[in-house]
Amino acid sequence: MFIAAMGVPVLAQTVDDRLKRGDAVIRDLNRGQPQPALERMRQEFPFLAEATEAYALGDVWSRPGLDSRTRQLAAVAAFAATGQLPFMKVHAGYALNIGVSEEELKEVIYMITVPAGISRAIAASQVLSELFAERRNARGPQ
Amino acid sequence: MFIAAMGVPVLAQTVDDRLKRGDAVIRDLNRGQPQPALERMRQEFPFLAEATEAYALGDVWSRPGLDSRTRQLAAVAAFAATGQLPFMKVHAGYALNIGVSEEELKEVIYMITVPAGISRAIAASQVLSELFAERRNARGPQ
Amino acid sequence: MFIAAMGVPVLAQTVDDRLKRGDAVIRDLNRGQPQPALERMRQEFPFLAEATEAYALGDVWSRPGLDSRTRQLAAVAAFAATGQLPFMKVHAGYALNIGVSEEELKEVIYMITVPAGISRAIAASQVLSELFAERRNARGPQ
Amino acid sequence: MFIAAMGVPVLAQTVDDRLKRGDAVIRDLNRGQPQPALERMRQEFPFLAEATEAYALGDVWSRPGLDSRTRQLAAVAAFAATGQLPFMKVHAGYALNIGVSEEELKEVIYMITVPAGISRAIAASQVLSELFAERRNARGPQ
Amino acid sequence: MFIAAMGVPVLAQTVDDRLKRGDAVIRDLNRGQPQPALERMRQEFPFLAEATEAYALGDVWSRPGLDSRTRQLAAVAAFAATGQLPFMKVHAGYALNIGVSEEELKEVIYMITVPAGISRAIAASQVLSELFAERRNARGPQ
Amino acid sequence: MFIAAMGVPVLAQTVDDRLKRGDAVIRDLNRGQPQPALERMRQEFPFLAEATEAYALGDVWSRPGLDSRTRQLAAVAAFAATGQLPFMKVHAGYALNIGVSEEELKEVIYMITVPAGISRAIAASQVLSELFAERRNARGPQ
Numbered sequence: 001m002f003i004a005a006m007g008v009p010v011l012a013q014t015v016d017d018r019l020k021r022g023d024a025v026i027r028d029l030n031r032g033q034p035q036p037a038l039e040r041m042r043q044e045f046p047f048l049a050e051a052t053e054a055y056a057l058g059d060v061w062s063r064p065g066l067d068s069r070t071r072q073l074a075a076v077a078a079f080a081a082t083g084q085l086p087f088m089k090v091h092a093g094y095a096l097n098i099g100v101s102e103e104e105l106k107e108v109i110y111m112i113t114v115p116a117g118i119s120r121a122i123a124a125s126q127v128l129s130e131l132f133a134e135r136r137n138a139r140g141p142q
Numbered sequence: 143m144f145i146a147a148m149g150v151p152v153l154a155q156t157v158d159d160r161l162k163r164g165d166a167v168i169r170d171l172n173r174g175q176p177q178p179a180l181e182r183m184r185q186e187f188p189f190l191a192e193a194t195e196a197y198a199l200g201d202v203w204s205r206p207g208l209d210s211r212t213r214q215l216a217a218v219a220a221f222a223a224t225g226q227l228p229f230m231k232v233h234a235g236y237a238l239n240i241g242v243s244e245e246e247l248k249e250v251i252y253m254i255t256v257p258a259g260i261s262r263a264i265a266a267s268q269v270l271s272e273l274f275a276e277r278r279n280a281r282g283p284q
Numbered sequence: 285m286f287i288a289a290m291g292v293p294v295l296a297q298t299v300d301d302r303l304k305r306g307d308a309v310i311r312d313l314n315r316g317q318p319q320p321a322l323e324r325m326r327q328e329f330p331f332l333a334e335a336t337e338a339y340a341l342g343d344v345w346s347r348p349g350l351d352s353r354t355r356q357l358a359a360v361a362a363f364a365a366t367g368q369l370p371f372m373k374v375h376a377g378y379a380l381n382i383g384v385s386e387e388e389l390k391e392v393i394y395m396i397t398v399p400a401g402i403s404r405a406i407a408a409s410q411v412l413s414e415l416f417a418e419r420r421n422a423r424g425p426q
Numbered sequence: 427m428f429i430a431a432m433g434v435p436v437l438a439q440t441v442d443d444r445l446k447r448g449d450a451v452i453r454d455l456n457r458g459q460p461q462p463a464l465e466r467m468r469q470e471f472p473f474l475a476e477a478t479e480a481y482a483l484g485d486v487w488s489r490p491g492l493d494s495r496t497r498q499l500a501a502v503a504a505f506a507a508t509g510q511l512p513f514m515k516v517h518a519g520y521a522l523n524i525g526v527s528e529e530e531l532k533e534v535i536y537m538i539t540v541p542a543g544i545s546r547a548i549a550a551s552q553v554l555s556e557l558f559a560e561r562r563n564a565r566g567p568q
Numbered sequence: 569m570f571i572a573a574m575g576v577p578v579l580a581q582t583v584d585d586r587l588k589r590g591d592a593v594i595r596d597l598n599r600g601q602p603q604p605a606l607e608r609m610r611q612e613f614p615f616l617a618e619a620t621e622a623y624a625l626g627d628v629w630s631r632p633g634l635d636s637r638t639r640q641l642a643a644v645a646a647f648a649a650t651g652q653l654p655f656m657k658v659h660a661g662y663a664l665n666i667g668v669s670e671e672e673l674k675e676v677i678y679m680i681t682v683p684a685g686i687s688r689a690i691a692a693s694q695v696l697s698e699l700f701a702e703r704r705n706a707r708g709p710q
Numbered sequence: 711m712f713i714a715a716m717g718v719p720v721l722a723q724t725v726d727d728r729l730k731r732g733d734a735v736i737r738d739l740n741r742g743q744p745q746p747a748l749e750r751m752r753q754e755f756p757f758l759a760e761a762t763e764a765y766a767l768g769d770v771w772s773r774p775g776l777d778s779r780t781r782q783l784a785a786v787a788a789f790a791a792t793g794q795l796p797f798m799k800v801h802a803g804y805a806l807n808i809g810v811s812e813e814e815l816k817e818v819i820y821m822i823t824v825p826a827g828i829s830r831a832i833a834a835s836q837v838l839s840e841l842f843a844e845r846r847n848a849r850g851p852q
Contacts, residue, residue: 014582018583044842045819045820047627048820051623051828051831052832055828056828060253061253065248070215073215073216075219077220078219078258079829080220082223082258083793084257084793084829084833106328106331107205110332110335111203111217114202114543114544114545115220115229116543117542117543118539122325122332123368125332126321156298160299183548186551187535189343190536193343193536193539193547225651251613252615255616255827258827259824260619260620260623260624264609264620265655267609274612344536344540347536350534355534357492357499357500362504363541366541368541390755390757391491393755394755395492395504397686398486398685401685402683402758402765402766403683403789403797404794406751410750413750439725440724440725467693471678474681474693477689477769478686481686482686489757510691512691628821628823634813639821641783641784643824645784646787646790646822649787649792650791655825672776676781678770683794
């Protein structure tokens with residue numbers, strides 16, 4: 001249970017607790033696997049790995065008050081609108097992992113034409129198509 | 143019923159149909175009222191008013207396949223991440239109008255720290271606070 | 285003839301009309317050929333393909349009131365300034381196709397140093413150089 | 427005559443020459459007047475004033491190879507697409523001063539919906555409307 | 569002493585420790601005063617206030633390995649280049665408080681012309697001029 | 711000696727002087743070597759090559775009033791925050807060449823999480839890791 005959701009800072013939480021929570025979140029989002037980019041940062045950029053795991057995953061991504069599906073779709077929108085497509089792909093993959101449909105992801109990309117332009121949406125659609133193809137290939141013929 | 147959702151372009155639809163649909167959407171989102179910025183554009187920028195009403199509202203915002211609440215929250219994320227705060231405020235207002243809670247909006251802003259920085263989230267939080275205050279003032283003392 | 289240019293929305297126009305107009309525009313800009321990225325979107329992102337063809341090409345790109353050369357150069361400026369270089373390359377190619385000179389494209393990139401920085405202009409110049417080389421290679425030795 | 431246009435750096439040009447050329451350019455664009463923001467920078471940010479006058483105005487804006495109207499419209503597109511609206515307003519004003527029509531400026535803003543979103547175009551249209559009103563007020567009743 | 573600087577995450581640190589460190593940092597940067605924008609966030613956006621104080625100030629701003637002057641100047645550069653001018657002003661104020669000179673701040677803004685354009689630098693120079701004037705007014709006549 | 715630093719424009723300086731100064735600066739920053747991207751621009755984009763060498767390197771990068779290490783770190787921050795990673799890599803390389811440590815570069819990237827998001831910092835960290843590896847490979851086994 002997340003006391004943070006009650007509107008007060010959680011004063012007693014240790015970085016260790018936050019890292020554990022972040023590790024649990026990434027396994028939930030990533031089908032039980034660690035996140036490769038995060039693992040590669042640990043040796044050379046330990047503080048950034050910690051910020052990603054303890055803050056982004058442990059603090060932000062684990063917050064109650066918004067369901068995980070909506071939070072991932074909003075993240076996909078933000079990454080697509082700012083042209084950060086490798087991150088959009090990672091979070092679109094998380095969204096699929098937790099039950100968001102391909103159609104819902106497409107709808108977010110359609111919407112991006114309004115705040116960020118048709119070109120940003122086209123570029124995002126190409127990366128989503130790659131992701132969908134990778135998932136189909138991984139599942140193999142059916 | 144939206145044939146567009148079946149994955150084929152809707153060849154017979156007229157601009158007039160799309161404008162009517164856009165007008166219905168804006169009244170749904172804006173508590174039965176026209177949108178003032180849209181009205182001001184009609185005389186001097188008629189094509190842009192048409193694009194906003196027929197395309198953004200009539201085509202994009204009325205699409206099925208994603209619930210309106212999620213689409214507005216994703217739009218809030220995109221506007222906040224790109225620093226387009228007056229538009230973020232308009233869409234956060236629409237979100238409140240269709241039943242999104244203040245807490246859910248705050249969660250989207252918290253998440254924005256990850257793709258766009260703590261500063262972008264702080265700036266967005268200040269605009270959200272203004273919106274929340276305006277709504278409380280409009281409701282009057284209780 | 286485009287009634288839209290007279291400052292009133294064109295109420296009777298169908299999506300089918302707009303798609304046909306967009307198809308004519310793309311063939312004008314692209315030397316009679318369909319646009320490959322647009323074709324690839326049709327199956328998986330049909331709404332975005334429609335928005336590109338009916339809205340971007342059919343509505344925006346076919347508007348009177350500004351000659352096509354100036355509109356393409358302004359689009360090249362916008363794509364270069366926002367770092368959307370694959371789109372800049374496509375529109376610079378359209379510009380060449382309709383008679384804009386390499387020198388005029390270079391001048392737009394030089395100007396980009398003022399609103400967007402010398403680095404954005406350098407990055408754009410590298411993509412323009414690729415485009416110019418591809419065109420020379422396609423023409424073969426002379 | 428601008429030797430730079432022949433594709434070779436102009437080795438003998440002094441900063442003084444470039445500043446004089448920049449001053450001539452600004453007077454051409456600004457109806458014979460100095461540019462107020464530039465004048466204010468001279469005391470506290472002399473290097474930036476010099477860069478603006480000698481480089482932006484003296485080198486870039488005076489280049490041959492592209493007519494001034496097209497260069498200003500491309501600048502308006504770049505400033506609108508990146509959300510730098512006070513600069514867009516200044517350059518739209520220059521464009522009007524050298525004979526660009528209000529309609530042509532509107533067309534550039536309509537086009538901005540494609541690379542930068544409908545919201546960026548709406549925000550730009552509001553600033554253009556202000557500029558057009560200021561010009562009408564300055565001319566007085568007719 | 570900051571164990572984080574040795575390249576290992578600090579597992580035992582509590583959020584309370586981090587908030588205290590953030591509070592100490594803000595008082596160092598802000599001449600012993602709390603930061604007004606941070607204080608305003610505490611009630612309505614408690615998680616964002618915590619992220620600002622515990623993460624941005626407590627974790628990032630207190631890191632050894634780079635002197636505070638250089639970190640503030642780099643922050644000024646990042647805020648100016650991305651057009652986040654109210655934040656640039658806050659951090660330029662911190663820089664002055666810890667002994668950075670007005671001339672050094674101006675040099676960072678001059679440099680911004682290269683990655684972000686002359687216009688971004690002009691806009692930043694106007695905000696810096698405001699800050700310098702406020703400081704002179706606060707000191708009174710001498 | 712740079713009279714510009716005294717707050718007055720340097721009226722007598724020729725473009726030739728500025729290009730020579732730029733050439734000296736690039737050799738200082740780049741271990742005595744010309745900069746390959748700059749050399750490639752000379753033939754096809756001579757004005758942009760001149761702007762880079764005479765303005766960016768000759769005027770901006772050679773300015774006194776800020777030490778070269780701080781200016782390069784601020785440039786790294788600006789390029790990372792705006793997602794211009796190939797330029798960030800070039801300037802991070804210059805920083806290493808003039809004695810900035812890998813740790814100092816990492817600290818700038820950590821700081822970027824605050825104005826530009828954790829994702830922008832992660833993307834920058836990956837490019838820095840490439841640069842560090844290239845430098846280690848160039849030095850060979852020790």
